[in-house]
Amino acid sequence: MHATALIAEDEPLLAASLQIELLRLWPQLNIIATVGDGAAAVRQCIALRPDLAFLDIKMPGMSGLDAAQAIVEDWPNTDGGPPLLVFVTAYNEYAVHAFERAALDYVLKPVQSGRLAQTCARLQATLSQRERSGSDNSAAVRRAALSRSTRELPDPLEPLVAQLRMVLGIADAHSIPTTEPLRMIQASAGNTITMVSIDDVLYFEAADKYVRVVTPQREHLIRMSLRELLPRLDPQRFWQIHRGTVVRIDAIASASRDETGKLTLELRGHTARLGVSRLYAERFKGM
Structure with missing residues (x-):
């Protein structure tokens, strides 16, 4: 199956290793961009529209989770949805638990060939299903549907939105200590x-x-x-x-x-x- 992918990883050696292993397991996969931070991942995903995006969770500036959120929020209202997301992470119990509950895929560092092969198989199956669903919706039907109120239409991003909210919610709940809610904000300007x-x-x-x-x-x-x-x-x-x-x-x-x-x-x-x-x-x- 031919597909395009983007890799976001701030460690060049790990990015190169992931790319080599992906191409060995999936020769028809075209890696169209490799970036080193979350903000670049968002820009390139919106510009290049890859089928898949492999996002390292911990990157400088915008994290992989933040980048995924931005991709979903900024994705244009056109046919098809955003790329299938795969998060790449060092072992972290809460993150793995969150991804499993939300049915989003992930691979652990260092990337294991067997686990990555399972991910590739899942991605290929999902892309095939997406292509079949897309072929069932003719342009004429799409135009007729768009003439109705948007609220009556199923949002192709809705399942991903729900999954991503689950991941973000679980991650925040486990990574941030509970504190007393703020009552006052101290805003400084110069000496005041x-x-x-x-x-x-x-x-x-x-x-x-x-x-x-x-x-x-x-x-x-x-x-x-x-x-x-x-x-x-x-x-x-x-x-x-x-x-x-x-x-x-x-x-x-x-x-x-x-x-x-x-x-x-x-x-x-x-x-x-x-x-x-x-x-x-x-x-x-x-x-």
């Missing part, structure tokens, strides 16, 4: 430290190495990543709605869906409109 009550925060937004703290009156910057901040927020009060945005639940005035199915939030006391990614859209279903 401003104390911001958590009750005043409308939403948090990732901004490179900082997080924007947005209140009705003004914005602040704190030197902390959103991933570091998330476990310190009360999940009953704050929801993640995008990989770069967390909103206070009771600050949400409404959630509206456009003709493409994209959700946008309007806030009380602020003009900002916040987009909701596919991963978190299920939070906003009418009761």
